Amino acid sequence: MNRLVHLELHTPDLDGASAFYDELLRWRTERIDVPRGSYHALAMRGPLDGGIVECGTAHPTWLPYVEVAEIEAITELARRLGASVLLQPWEGPAGWSSVLRSSAGGEIALWQPKQALLKGTG
Incomplete structure (x- = not known):
């Protein structure tokens, strides 16, 4: 069985999304600088990890990663x-x-x- 291993939010508002999920769910973020901009790793306190990617998407969307x-x-x-x-x-x-x-x-x-x-x- 293939398992869900990562959940990533693609959004034009990295800081706003990070603040919202921290306040709502206590998902802490850690900023990681990558060649194409910034990425916030999400500490979701469980077997699943996550992240928030800043990009030019018109509509923020969650992207599940399956192993x-x-x-x-x-x-x-x-x-x-x-x-x-x-x-x-x-x-x-x-x-x-x-x-x-x-x-x-x-x-x-x-x-x-x-x-x-x-x-x-x-």
């Missing part, structure tokens, strides 16, 4: 099932990600941790 063992294969399967691939699999510091939009319009991100690749190559 998969073979990101290339699952991304291709999604395409065959009618999904649009918004972001091809790319390597980040801890693993690989891709972003999909289903034919019904919902968006989801796939994430393959680096250790998953190592398990599959032995």
Whole structure:
């Protein structure tokens, strides 16, 4: 079973969103500077982690990340099932990600941790 591992809010108002979720749910944020701007890591006090990304989106939206063992294969399967691939699999510091939009319009991100690749190559 693939599990939800990360929840990320994409918003044009990073500071406002961070303050709101801190006040409402006590989700503390930690600012992390990244090459493309700023990112606030969310301490959600549970098995799920999260973050807030500042971007030029017209409508703020939550993007769930689901862990998969073979990101290339699952991304291709999604395409065959009618999904649009918004972001091809790319390597980040801890693993690989891709972003999909289903034919019904919902968006989801796939994430393959680096250790998953190592398990599959032995």
